[in-house]
Amino acid sequence: DVVMTQSPLSLPVTLGQPASISCRSSQSLVHSDGNTYLNWFQQRPGQSPRRLIYKVSNRDSGVPDRFSGSGSGTDFTLRISRVEAEDVAVYYCMQGAHWPLTFGGGTRVEIK
Amino acid sequence: QVQLVESGGGVVQPGRSLRLSCTASGFIFSSYAIHWVRQAPGKGLEWLAVLSYDGSVEYYADSVKGRFTISRDKSKNTLWLQMNSLRVDDTAVYYCASQGGTWHWGQGTLVTVSS
Numbered sequence: 481d482v483v484m485t486q487s488p489l490s491l492p493v494t495l496g497q498p499a500s501i502s503c504r505s506s507q508s509l510v511h512s513d514g515n516t517y518l519n520w521f522q523q524r525p526g527q528s529p530r531r532l533i534y535k536v537s538n539r540d541s542g543v544p545d546r547f548s549g550s551g552s553g554t555d556f557t558l559r560i561s562r563v564e565a566e567d568v569a570v571y572y573c574m575q576g577a578h579w580p581l582t583f584g585g586g587t588r589v590e591i592k
Numbered sequence: 593q594v595q596l597v598e599s600g601g602g603v604v605q606p607g608r609s610l611r612l613s614c615t616a617s618g619f620i621f622s623s624y625a626i627h628w629v630r631q632a633p634g635k636g637l638e639w640l641a642v643l644s645y646d647g648s649v650e651y652y653a654d655s656v657k658g659r660f661t662i663s664r665d666k667s668k669n670t671l672w673l674q675m676n677s678l679r680v681d682d683t684a685v686y687y688c689a690s691q692g693g694t695w696h697w698g699q700g701t702l703v704t705v706s707s
Binding site: 481519521523528529530531534540541570572574579580581582583584585586 | 627651653654687693694695697700
């Protein structure tokens with residue numbers, strides 16, 4: 481199985497400041513169809529998860545443009561350009577290139 | 593509006609079985625793959641299983657392979673997760689999620705495996 485490793489585990493951020501979360505996979509996430517299937521999900525306290533980003537850098541509808549994704553191969557990053565109070569959540573990367581699908585362990589973003 | 597509602601959770605003894613339901617509305621059920629994902633108390637997300645949009649393909653995580661089975665009834669817009677030989681470490685909130693233009697998630701149903 482593909483192991484997804486996120487860092488850091490916890491990320492205290494000052495409101496209005498940027499935040500960056502790393503996600504590394506144990507295998508390349510480039511599918512045989514040429515796409516790279518790396519998703520980012522947000523789970524706010526007490527809520528179900530919500531997908532933010534798909535195929536590395538594509539924002540889902542309604543996702544603020546302060547969220548961006550980048551990376552390639554086995555190394556990916558989720559960036560929040562200016563953290564707002566509503567961004568307090570746990571963020572998970574998930575690979576969709578290989579069965580079984582696998583999630584990273586999560587990164588908790590909190591306000592400093 | 594896409595909506596998914598899980599039900600069937602509860603308290604069950606180790607070794608017993610439970611069947612969870614995922615009922616969909618607001619979209620054509622047979623158009624999307626449906627996933628099951630769980631979250632143990634205070635832990636992260638764990639992907640469990642998927643049924644393809646046409647029902648022809650199923651995949652399972654190693655942790656549940658051979659114990660859990662997905663099935664569906666298109667006429668009822670309902671998908672089930674049959675869970676057999678339950679273990680204490682299966683205790684979690686179980687979510688179903690549809691994979692269409694985005695992922696839509698239900699609110700989850702809590703399964704507690706305890707003697």
